[in-house]
Amino acid sequence: MTDCSLCTVRNRAICAGLNPVELAALGKIGRSQKVRAGQTLLWEGDDAPVVANVIEGVLKLGVSTEDGREQIVGVVFPSDFIGRPFGKESPYSVTAMSDAEVCVFNRSAFDEFAGHHPELQNKLLRRTLDELDRARHWMMLLGRKTAEERVASFLLEISERMAGQGCEYHGPNHRFLLPFGRQQIADILGLTIETTSRQLTRMKADGLIDLPSRREVIIVDRPSMEQLAG
Amino acid sequence: MTDCSLCTVRNRAICAGLNPVELAALGKIGRSQKVRAGQTLLWEGDDAPVVANVIEGVLKLGVSTEDGREQIVGVVFPSDFIGRPFGKESPYSVTAMSDAEVCVFNRSAFDEFAGHHPELQNKLLRRTLDELDRARHWMMLLGRKTAEERVASFLLEISERMAGQGCEYHGPNHRFLLPFGRQQIADILGLTIETTSRQLTRMKADGLIDLPSRREVIIVDRPSMEQLAG
DNA sequence: CCTGTTTCTTGACCTTCGTCAATGTTTTTG
């Protein structure tokens, strides 16, 4: 049981819009849980007993082949929703990319609760539709874009999504902290780590971006980046 | 206005489960529309005034770059839902791949109706979650699989989805009619038409499949195909 | 602050797939 009124993502997560009574009821079936970076919350193909809200940190949704290739099919930030309501198996694994905190619900209890709260289902539907749009947009990137276009698109998109998170600094140019390592960027873009690294190096050499440290990015020439992204 | 009680996809579409009164109300804001093969119903990026149910035929959801590359991000069959409720712009274009018939609703009227019918929203949510799973699964294919794996995965998936449509024949082996031409298969798989054609030719030569005509496929050796699909 | 470990970059080489072009095969149309 959780006191939702203290929750930091309270007005951005799907819980927003519930009245105090409903919120208390939802709080009863939810509990906060800390997850360490690298820890996997849900395994691809396994029964998924829980759904969750992200309170803090960044997690990835990943799909793997038997021979170890991985594709990251989604990245979730605070206030995002995790898991598969109305379905038993998780179609992908969910792994923390940083230390994180999530608000976990037993899936069937959540399904039951959602069944009686249309407002919540509406929120969930809108979110799912947005996720679907994002996934389809990403399919274009994976199916048709060159390595250069992929990296440019990635940097632009991530800079936008991070902006909503209060995770970026505002310098003279658009500067932010990547929540991913190079291998993870590669797994998001459907490239190898080498190709990803080479593209970043080249963009830096061409003066489009700056890379003050491994995880920092400054987009120096945004118009040109948008050009490249196609 | 439409008489839903005669609709051929009545029990499979999102309308299923509505009571006669509700169905009549929904019928009032829907109308049947014929679409010719190749005709585009919704344009990527444009305001999308409508949502729809597919009654008959096959349609594609496509995203294009400025320089003409296309990626098909979804394919819809009879009883599937088209369009973007709760959003003004269509994030992709919707084009008929065969002559088709759809049941069209004014989007805002549909949104309004859905707002008062939780049961309908629940149906829509479940569908959208399924679509999202399918899209993410496809992202793995586009990001990480080889041409051979892609074609094998495609043939297996399409044979399954067609099975639910009554569009296949049951011969001694699994035989079905493709609703796509070679270029469209390529656009689904993120490949060129040449690579797609070569892979199909090779699979035929290797005795995994047979191609009696342009649009017919027989999966001769399903286990090996599953092997190839990875 | 040093040392071992992890992560990232860079280079050389090779494979897969895309490009361009020619040819063959269905389907459509007058």
Place this chain on the structure above:
DNA sequence: CAAAAACATTGACGAAGGTCAAGAAACAGG
């Protein structure tokens, strides 16, 4: 039925990106 159009196959070649390997940079823990 002939001609044209649309669609599909095949081949030769090249380029983008993957693979393998080495070295550099950043980080963590004592």
